[in-house]
Amino acid sequence: MIIDAHSHVHDPxxxxxxxxxxxxxxxxxxxxTRPHPERAVDLASLRREMKVLDHAxxxxxxxxxxxxxxxxxxxxALTAHPDRFIGFGxxxxxxxxxxxxxxxxxxxxxxxxxxxxELTPPPGQAARIEPVLRAAHDHGALxxxxxxxxxxxxxxxxxxSRLAARYPAVPLVVSQLGGSNWMxxxxxxxxxxxxxxxxxxxxxxxxxxxxxQEIPERTLFGSDAPYGDPVLAxxxxxxxxxxxxxxxxxxxxxxxxxxxxx
Amino acid sequence: MIIDAHSHVHDPxxxxxxxxxxxxxxxxxxxxTRPHPERAVDLASLRREMKVLDHAxxxxxxxxxxxxxxxxxxxxALTAHPDRFIGFGxxxxxxxxxxxxxxxxxxxxxxxxxxxxELTPPPGQAARIEPVLRAAHDHGALxxxxxxxxxxxxxxxxxxSRLAARYPAVPLVVSQLGGSNWMxxxxxxxxxxxxxxxxxxxxxxxxxxxxxQEIPERTLFGSDAPYGDPVLAxxxxxxxxxxxxxxxxxxxxxxxxxxxxx
Numbered sequence: 066m067i068i069d070a071h072s073h074v075h076d077p078x079x080x081x082x083x084x085x086x087x088x089x090x091x092x093x094x095x096x097x098t099r100p101h102p103e104r105a106v107d108l109a110s111l112r113r114e115m116k117v118l119d120h121a122x123x124x125x126x127x128x129x130x131x132x133x134x135x136x137x138x139x140x141x142a143l144t145a146h147p148d149r150f151i152g153f154g155x156x157x158x159x160x161x162x163x164x165x166x167x168x169x170x171x172x173x174x175x176x177x178x179x180x181x182x183e184l185t186p187p188p189g190q191a192a193r194i195e196p197v198l199r200a201a202h203d204h205g206a207l208x209x210x211x212x213x214x215x216x217x218x219x220x221x222x223x224x225x226s227r228l229a230a231r232y233p234a235v236p237l238v239v240s241q242l243g244g245s246n247w248m249x250x251x252x253x254x255x256x257x258x259x260x261x262x263x264x265x266x267x268x269x270x271x272x273x274x275x276x277x278q279e280i281p282e283r284t285l286f287g288s289d290a291p292y293g294d295p296v297l298a299x300x301x302x303x304x305x306x307x308x309x310x311x312x313x314x315x316x317x318x319x320x321x322x323x324x325x326x327x
Numbered sequence: 328m329i330i331d332a333h334s335h336v337h338d339p340x341x342x343x344x345x346x347x348x349x350x351x352x353x354x355x356x357x358x359x360t361r362p363h364p365e366r367a368v369d370l371a372s373l374r375r376e377m378k379v380l381d382h383a384x385x386x387x388x389x390x391x392x393x394x395x396x397x398x399x400x401x402x403x404a405l406t407a408h409p410d411r412f413i414g415f416g417x418x419x420x421x422x423x424x425x426x427x428x429x430x431x432x433x434x435x436x437x438x439x440x441x442x443x444x445e446l447t448p449p450p451g452q453a454a455r456i457e458p459v460l461r462a463a464h465d466h467g468a469l470x471x472x473x474x475x476x477x478x479x480x481x482x483x484x485x486x487x488s489r490l491a492a493r494y495p496a497v498p499l500v501v502s503q504l505g506g507s508n509w510m511x512x513x514x515x516x517x518x519x520x521x522x523x524x525x526x527x528x529x530x531x532x533x534x535x536x537x538x539x540q541e542i543p544e545r546t547l548f549g550s551d552a553p554y555g556d557p558v559l560a561x562x563x564x565x566x567x568x569x570x571x572x573x574x575x576x577x578x579x580x581x582x583x584x585x586x587x588x589x
Contacts, residue, residue: 108510108537115510214530215507245477248370248377268476268528270556275370294532294566297559304556 066327068151068317069093069295070263071183071210071240071287074138076101081290082149088295091317092326094287095142095150096183096210097135103291122216124187129157129168136172151324153210154178158186158193165196166203174204179324182210183240191221191228198232208236208323214244214266222246226253226260233259236323241266241289242276255280261323264315265289265298274305277315286316328589330413330579331355331557332525333445333472333502333549336400338363343552344411350557353579354588356549357404357412358445358472359397365553384478386449391419391430398434413586415472416440420448420455427458428465436466441586444472445502453483453490460494470498470585476506476528484508488515488522495521498585503528503551504538513538516545523585526577527551527560536567539577548578 072093075081080103085093100118105111132155143152154173156165173181181201186193194211201207211217211225222243229237238261243250247267254260262280265287267273277284288298299316306312321327334355337343342365347355362380367373394417405414416435418427435443443463448455456473463469473479473487484505491499500523505512509529516522524542527549529535539546550560561578568574583589 102531102533105533105537108513108541111533111537112510248374251370266530268530269364269554270559271364271367271373271553275367275373279370291533292531294563296566297532297563300562301556301559304558 066091066317066321067299068286068320069288069290069298070238070285070320071265072096072290072295073098073183073292074135074142075103075291076138078142078145082146084290084295085149088288088299090295090299092149092151093290093295094153094180094210094320095139096153097132097139097155099131099135122185122212124158124185124190129160132157140176151326152176152178153180153182155182155184156197158184158197162196162199166200169197169200169204169207173207180208180210182208182238183212184210185212186221188216188218189221191217191224194225195228195231198228198235198237201235202232206234206236208238210238210240210263212241213239213250213263214241217244217246219246219249222250222253226257229257229260235259236261238263238285240287242272247272247276251276251279254283261285261319263287264302265293267301270301270305273301277302277306277311281311281314282319284315285320328353328579328583329561330548330582331550331552331560332500332547332582333527334358334552334557335360335445335554336397336404337365337553338400340404340407344408346552346557347411350550350561352557352561354411354413355552355557356415356442356472356582357401358415359394359401359417361393361397384447384474386420386447386452391422394419402438413588414438414440415442415444417444417446418459420446420459424458428462431459431462431466431469435469442470442472444470444500445474446472447474448483450478450480451483453479453486456487457490457493460490460497460499463497464494468496468498470500472500472502472525474503475501475512475525476503479506479508481508481511484512484515488519491519491522497521498523500525500547502549504534509534509538513541517541523547523581525549526564527555529563532563532567535563539564539568539573543573543576544581546577547582
């Protein structure tokens with residue numbers, strides 16, 4: 066089974082499904098999203114959507130209200146295509162700890178979602194995810210996905226590895242190969258048994274090759290669509306792995322086992 | 328004709344040719360290189376090669392001696408495969424102006440190379456390429472290729488566009504879509520008729536789509552191999568352009584006309 070470990074709700078959803086079909090992806094982890102860059106038709110409209118993204122990645126605009134539209138869109142996509150999408154739910158990281166736990170209980174567990182993410186703590190403040198890890202642990206070790214590309218810092222990646230070691234039952238997925246800090250990300254994830262590395266957004270082909278070589282059982286094919294493209298993301302994995310067990314693991318086996326759907 | 332606008336000498340060269348064959352690339356612009364990341368077999372050896380790259384991108388280690396090995400490797404590749412490679416020659420940017428002109432005359436024009444690059448001025452110092460543009464102008468408007476990804480800054484891109492306007496006969500190619508400053512790069516190149524934008528290393532698929540939409544006659548398919556992969560780079564262009572004139576232009580027509588080989 067080919068499983069994309071990272072994608073966001075598209076507008077319209079059918080465009081996403083068409084790309085997944087072309088890429089031969091069976092199922093994909095789906096995160097809600099506030100920006101919708103795929104709506105942009107030119108540079109001006111894209112700039113508007115990217116501003117929403119920049120705010121989200123800076124950790125601002127994190128009110129519950131800001132999340133409601135994203136949750137609704139996610140719900141609609143999951144209801145329409147339960148066979149294709151694996152829903153994950155996000156949570157604002159600036160809430161008091163007991164509220165984080167309540168939101169996860171209501172919006173993630175209560176909606177039958179399979180994990181938590183994509184979390185975007187402000188740069189330098191990855192420690193803010195600790196209440197989420199605690200709640201994830203209390204709810205049967207839900208997997209938690211954290212944004213790894215800029216503005217995430219190398220120190221954030223180290224913080225995540227320390228937190229992962231503190232909650233070893235909770236799978237902690239670092240997205241986008243850790244961005245420009247990918248060499249350190251590979252080492253941290255390799256040395257922390259509960260961490261996983263999602264391989265989207267790499268701008269150097271041998272970063273993907275070496276990540277898989279170092280961590281064949283905990284690297285995950287992901288596209289980060291609509292930012293990335295499922296066809297290119299899958300082709301990337303296939304360019305650096307020969308057909309066989311490791312390729313199958315990365316393209317879906319590792320995540321399928323993690324989610325208990327294989 | 329499919330022409331890759333950006334690649335570096337591989338060790339061994341045959342590995343590069345195999346990738347070009349798989350990607351269906353007829354000819355490729357070839358730059359000399361000091362780092363050889365493709366030699367790395369693990370993280371430790373890659374770290375060593377990437378340190379050489381970091382030094383080069385910081386503008387240090389720019390002695391003529393440091394360039395000699397790269398020039399020799401380039402010569403050997405061009406001599407062995409004149410039908411596949413289109414040689415470009417680089418030049419240290421910390422030489423006195425008259426020496427820059429002499430090096431270009433001897434090492435670029437004297438060796439029959441087709442252009443100058445990939446230049447890597449230190450971040451914030453893109454103005455250092457002006458003597459190169461002047462020499463390029465004096466030698467029949469040789470095309471000049473400048474690194475565009477980090478550590479290149481947005482201000483560097485603006486400097487390049489001002490210099491390009493001052494030497495309008497000299498084609499000035501910005502590499503890697505300008506990196507994270509790609510939106511500004513697209514606007515600057517669009518508004519400066521002698522500038523071109525090479526599309527490798529994009530981590531967002533719609534950056535390539537919008538760049539081609541804005542500048543169909545001056546965007547260039549490139550892989551930045553061995554950092555990028557020719558198959559993925561070509562597939563990226565094909566994912567965002569339907570078959571037809573624009574795709575053909577980007578995959579080779581624009582560069583072929585620029586180099587006078589079509």
